[in-house]
Amino acid sequence: xxxxxxxxxxxxxxxxxxxxxxxxxxxxxxxxxxxxxxxxxxxxxxxxxxxxxxxxxxxxxxxxxxxxxxxxxxxxxxxxxxxxxxxxxxxxxxxxxxxxxxxxxxxxxxxxxxxxxxxxxxxxxxxxxxxxxxxxxxxxxxxxxxxxxxxxxxxxxxxxxxxxxxxxxxxxxxxxxxxxxxxxxxxxxxxxxxxxxxxxxxxxxxxxxxxxxxxxxxxxxxxxxxxxxxxxxxxxxxxxxxxxxxxxxxxxxxxxxxxxxxxxxxxxxxxxxxxxxxxxxxxxxx
Amino acid sequence: xxxxxxxxxxxxxxxxxxxxxxxxxxxxxxxxxxxxxxxxxxxxxxxxxxxxxxxxxxxxxxxxxxxxxxxxxxxxxxxxxxxxxxxxxxxxxxxxxxxxxxxxxxxxxxxxxxxxxxxxxxxxxxxxxxxxxxxxxxxxxxxxxxxxxxxxxxx
Ligand SMILES: [Fe+2]
Numbered sequence: 266x267x268x269x270x271x272x273x274x275x276x277x278x279x280x281x282x283x284x285x286x287x288x289x290x291x292x293x294x295x296x297x298x299x300x301x302x303x304x305x306x307x308x309x310x311x312x313x314x315x316x317x318x319x320x321x322x323x324x325x326x327x328x329x330x331x332x333x334x335x336x337x338x339x340x341x342x343x344x345x346x347x348x349x350x351x352x353x354x355x356x357x358x359x360x361x362x363x364x365x366x367x368x369x370x371x372x373x374x375x376x377x378x379x380x381x382x383x384x385x386x387x388x389x390x391x392x393x394x395x396x397x398x399x400x401x402x403x404x405x406x407x408x409x410x411x412x413x414x415x416x417x418x419x420x421x422x423x424x425x426x427x428x429x430x431x432x433x434x435x436x437x438x439x440x441x442x443x444x445x446x447x448x449x450x451x452x453x454x455x456x457x458x459x460x461x462x463x464x465x466x467x468x469x470x471x472x473x474x475x476x477x478x479x480x481x482x483x484x485x486x487x488x489x490x491x492x493x494x495x496x497x498x499x500x501x502x503x504x505x506x507x508x509x510x511x512x513x514x515x516x517x518x519x520x521x522x523x524x525x526x527x528x529x530x531x532x533x534x535x536x537x538x539x540x541x542x543x544x545x546x547x548x549x550x551x
Numbered sequence: 552x553x554x555x556x557x558x559x560x561x562x563x564x565x566x567x568x569x570x571x572x573x574x575x576x577x578x579x580x581x582x583x584x585x586x587x588x589x590x591x592x593x594x595x596x597x598x599x600x601x602x603x604x605x606x607x608x609x610x611x612x613x614x615x616x617x618x619x620x621x622x623x624x625x626x627x628x629x630x631x632x633x634x635x636x637x638x639x640x641x642x643x644x645x646x647x648x649x650x651x652x653x654x655x656x657x658x659x660x661x662x663x664x665x666x667x668x669x670x671x672x673x674x675x676x677x678x679x680x681x682x683x684x685x686x687x688x689x690x691x692x693x694x695x696x697x698x699x700x701x702x703x704x705x706x
Contacts, residue, residue, distance in 0.1 A: 279658070280658075324645045324648070325593075325596075325597060325643070325645040325646045325648070325649070326600075329593070329594060329597045329646075330586065330590055330593050330594055330597070330646075331594075348600065349600075349652070350599065350600060350648070350649050350652035350653070351652055418581060418643065418645060419581055419582075419583065419586050419643075420569075420572075420580055420581060420582045420583065421565075421568065457681075459578065459682075460644045460658070460662050461578070461579065461634075461638055461644040461662070461665060462577045462578045462579055462635060462638055462665055463576075463577030463635065463665060463666055463667065464575070464576055464577030464578050464666075464682065464687055465577075465662045465663070465665050465666050465682075466662070466663075466666060466668075466673060466676055466677055466681050466682040467681060467682040467683075467684060467687060468677075468680060468681025468682065469681075469684045470680065472684070491563075492568075493568075493571045493572070496572065496575055496578070496580065497575055497684070497688040497689065498684055498688065501575075501578050501579075501580060501581075529680055529681060530677040530678065530680070530681055532657075532658060532659045532677070533658065533659055533662055533677065535681070
């Protein structure tokens with residue numbers, strides 16, 4: 266049976282991709298950011314996931330305003346790096362796992378999550394930057410990827426509760442897949458940032474760290490944070506953090522934190538990164 | 552952080568949900584109403600993903616904009632790169648970013664033009680930890696605080 270062995274959350278700021286592609290990851294500006302991912306790169310080498318379910322949002326790259334899917338799952342064979350206006354990032358193609366992806370899609374739909382199915386698309390920095398942060402610059406990505414795109418741009422975006430519940434359903438779907446696979450789920454985007462209007466540049470170290478604390482806790486309180494709180498406290502683009510809840514929802518009630526990193530700033534954004542492992546709970550004695 | 556357990560749970564009333572967005576200082580939340588209003592501005596911006604369109608736009612911005620169903624106000628704001636105005640007209644920053652890159656501007660530099668700061672000042676603010684949420688959470692709360700300060704001053 267396939268199983269979810271870990272959850273990873275990370276910001277996906279496009280400038281991090283530029284730093285990797287231009288070899289600036291150890292300079293004064295980027296050094297402290299990338300140092301916080303060194304542990305994870307070594308850990309990933311040991312963990313060797315077969316597949317990553319990568320929760321991200323498209324930034325007007327594959328989707329424009331013609332179609333706005335709330336939850337979309339990539340069931341394709343492979344995905345190219347998108348040209349976001351300055352040429353595609355020089356990264357390997359992302360290899361899908363259509364069998365697992367279709368299994369998850371079908372299971373989710375039966376579980377009453379009405380997913381949009383994507384067979385062909387390019388993937389932008391939202392998906393490729395986390396791969397670079399976790400795996401560096403390999404010839405080929407070391408695992409398959411099931412992209413899961415969430416609308417966090419056009420309101421209403423999905424509620425925290427719905428995202429958490431989707432994570433729970435993804436876990437059930439993965440655990441009903443017969444092949445023996447080591448599956449990780451990643452939630453990306455955030456943390457606090459605002460890219461628009463006179464309030465642009467807002468960051469909130471205190472709130473972000475409380476959010477990280479909530480993800481570490483043995484409860485699901487974070488699913489009830491309303492959109493207005495993300496907007497007020499973390500800037501208009503901080504809402505991306507609802508995608509972290511899909512990851513957290515897939516791990517079950519109890520988790521162990523194996524790594525945590527926070528850094529301000531990267532361009533307009535607060536960088537947050539956490540690695541969690543699900544903890545098997547003993548069933549209460551009868 | 553509010554105690555999440557005390558918050559109302561399932562379905563929210565859409566009118567109440569949307570009304571709260573107008574209380575955030577210096578922020579235009581990209582609601583369905585804005586998405587509808589700005590549809591052609593955003594689709595125009597999206598067209599700049601293609602190199603040949605960027606070339607045509609750069610050669611004659613006005614002529615290129617005239618091909619789109621965008622109001623005169625919208626075209627003027629696009630020509631002037633008045634990004635706050637474009638947000639009011641339903642532009643979304645991820646779409647407008649295609650215009651940033653057509654202009655060769657970094658995201659941070661373009662974003663800084665929407666604030667009270669020059670780009671160097673904006674960058675400095677970010678290095679110092681960014682804009683504080685203090686006093687930036689709620690227009691109503693700011694007004695109430697200002698009112699309280701005024702009445703204090705009067706006595
Ligand atoms: Fe993003």
